[in-house]
Amino acid sequence: MLFVETWILVSAIGFGALVGSFLNVVILRLPQGRTVTRGRSHCPKCNATIAWYDNVPVVSWLVLRGKCRKCGTSISVRYAMVETLAAVATGYLAYRVLIVDGVRAEGLESFWYPTAMVFAVQVTFVYALIAATFIDLDHTIIPDEITKPGMVLGVAAGIAVPQLHQTTSSLEGGGLALLGLLAGAGFIWAVRIGGRFVFRKEAMGFGDVKYMGLIGSILGWEGVVMTFFLACVIGSVIGIFVLVVKKSRYIPFAPFLSAGAAIMLFFSDEVWTFLREDYPAFIQRLIGG
DSSP: OOHHHHHHHHHHHHHHHHHHHHHHHHHHHHGTTTTTTOOOOOOOOTBBBBBBGOOOOTHHHHHHBBBBBTTBOOOOHHHHHHHHHHHHEEEEEEIIIIIIIIIIIGGGGGIIIIIHHHHHHHHHHHHHHHHHHHHHHHHOOOOOOHHHHHHHHHHHHHHHGGGGOOOHHHHHHHHHHHHHHHHHHHHHHEEEHHHHHSSSOOOOOOOHHHHHHHHHHHHHHHHHHHHHHHHHHHHHHHHHHHHHOOOOOOOOOOHEEEEEEEHHHHHHHHHHHIIIIIHHHHHHHHHHO
């Protein structure tokens, strides 16, 4: 069993790193309207095609010390960061879902469904979060190519894999996914309208509305509400830093939504336990003692 678990974990990390390399292509090309499935990667300075051995995720960047082999132009560390982020996230999900919830809890006999399907949906969701985050950081947009298919696939996943929403009923799973989509999109739409009324300008872009619809279709309505709360907390901390250091009042919100969604995906049990049990107990002890 140890061999199987090790193989799953190593394979997942390697796969995640490869997907991270592809996500770098998506992040670069999608906002430019270029195809992400054709055309070899090349150096933006000398236009030299990057050989396969110089395109190994993370490793090639380290070996080349972040520079083009041909002309020596610096290659942003962010490429390696995206690959590492995808690899670590995939490895963590593989451990939690495939190994702990799958192999150890259910055994190999019932491993492929629903366990492997839950993993496939959740890891695809994480890849969408990564791509949307870095595109929004670069261009302050969240492409429809990510959000619109994501919302449709999120509801379809709820029907096909209702275990994503802690049920075995496809009807209930699809309904919870749709409810989460409407809750997420509707919540941000309300903030958008409220911001326009109070501040006389858009508080949220329409891309954020669709993005929260996508998040809600996977995390459900409770998860999407907590995602927004966590995003506001994280955004407030980062926003103060940006205001003090960079003297800027504008930062894109999608990265904070992504962070909140990732926390709820990875640590939802811990979050709910803290809010429903640990925090009330702490307050009770504080008041009582």
